[in-house]
Structures are given as C-alpha cells and as structure tokens.
Amino acid sequence: MKRFFITVFFCVFVFTCFAEAKLTMSEDVEAARKQSKKQNKFLVLYFTESNKSQGGKFFEEEILNTEKFAGYAKENLVLVRIEFSDKNTPVNKKYSSAHKKLAKKFHIKEFPIMVFVTPDESTDIIRNDLGKSESGCPKMTVDSFIGFIDFLKKQFMEEEDPW
Numbered sequence: 757m758k759r760f761f762i763t764v765f766f767c768v769f770v771f772t773c774f775a776e777a778k779l780t781m782s783e784d785v786e787a788a789r790k791q792s793k794k795q796n797k798f799l800v801l802y803f804t805e806s807n808k809s810q811g812g813k814f815f816e817e818e819i820l821n822t823e824k825f826a827g828y829a830k831e832n833l834v835l836v837r838i839e840f841s842d843k844n845t846p847v848n849k850k851y852s853s854a855h856k857k858l859a860k861k862f863h864i865k866e867f868p869i870m871v872f873v874t875p876d877e878s879t880d881i882i883r884n885d886l887g888k889s890e891s892g893c894p895k896m897t898v899d900s901f902i903g904f905i906d907f908l909k910k911q912f913m914e915e916e917d918p919w
Contacts, residue, residue, distance in 0.1 A: 779820055779826040780835070785801070785851065798832065798874065799834050799873040799874075799875070803864045803869045804837065804867050805839065808868075812868045818897075819898050824902070825898050838851075838858060862882060866884065870883045
C-alpha cells in the first residue's frame with residue numbers, strides 16, 4: 757500500500773512539473789479591462805476569424821499555443837479573444853455588441869490582428885503583421901513576439917527615472 761501511494765505521488769508530481777502551460781483568453785472585454793487595470797498588465801485584444809487563413813493558423817500554432825508564450829502571457833498580459841465568422845459577425849453572441857464596437861473602433865478589416873492597450877487605456881498599439889508573409893515565411897518567432905511586447909511595456913508602461 758505504501759508503494760502504491762509513493763507511485764501515485766510521484767506520478768502527480770511529475771505531471772504537475774511537466775504539464776504544459778495553457779493559454780487562457782477571455783471573451784468578456786469589460787472583465788478583462790478591470791483585470792488589466794487591477795494587475796497593471798497590457799490588455800491584448802486578439803481579433804481572429806473562425807475560418808483561419810494559413811497565416812492565422814501559423815500564428816496560433818507556432819506563437820500563441822506554445823508553452824513559452826502561455827507562460828509569458830500568464831505573467832504579463834490579459835488576453836481577450838474576439839472571433840468573427842466568415843460573414844464578419846462576432847461568433848460569441850453574448851459579447852457580440854461589445855466585439856462589434858471594438859472592431860469598429862480599431863478599424864478591424866482583416867485577421868489576425870492584436871491590439872495592445874495600456875492598463876490606463878491611454879495608449880493602444882495595433883499589430884497586424886501576424887502569421888506568415890505572402891511568400892510563406894514566418895513573420896516572427898515566439899521570442900521576437902515576446903521581445904516586441906517587452907519593448908511596448910518599456911515604452912508605454914514603465915516610468916522613466918528622471919535621474
């Protein structure tokens with residue numbers, strides 16, 4: 757019996773240590789705005805489409821759904837997924853009105869696009885070159901994307917020391 761408990765404990769320990777980080781995104785913009793302010797993190801609006809292009813698929817598979825980005829996002833970002841159908845209407849009916857307003861506000865006409873909003877909502881930065889280029893080459897790596905976000909944080913969120 758003792759051997760059984762030791763084996764179970766070991767399995768749980770190994771599973772916990774090596775479990776992949778899972779990226780979590782809300783669809784509730786208002787709740788995410790409040791969380792962003794409270795935690796002083798970038799609010800990231802991820803505009804995507806249900807029928808993804810090759811570039812959109814690449815971006816999700818090779819950047820967003822990686823363990824490295826999921827871990828980074830958990831510590832640094834509040835993510836909101838805003839998904840549209842082929843007919844350019846929001847997929848989530850519950851938040852349809854809010855999602856439409858945001859798409860209009862940021863002039864979203866193609867996908868995927870990310871909008872980074874500072875916690876005080878004084879600045880928003882639109883990144884629309886996600887995915888692959890027309891030649892099929894990746895436009896970025898996980899590391900370069902995280903580097904871009906760190907650059908934004910340094911430029912727009914960290915107070916400069918006047919001395």
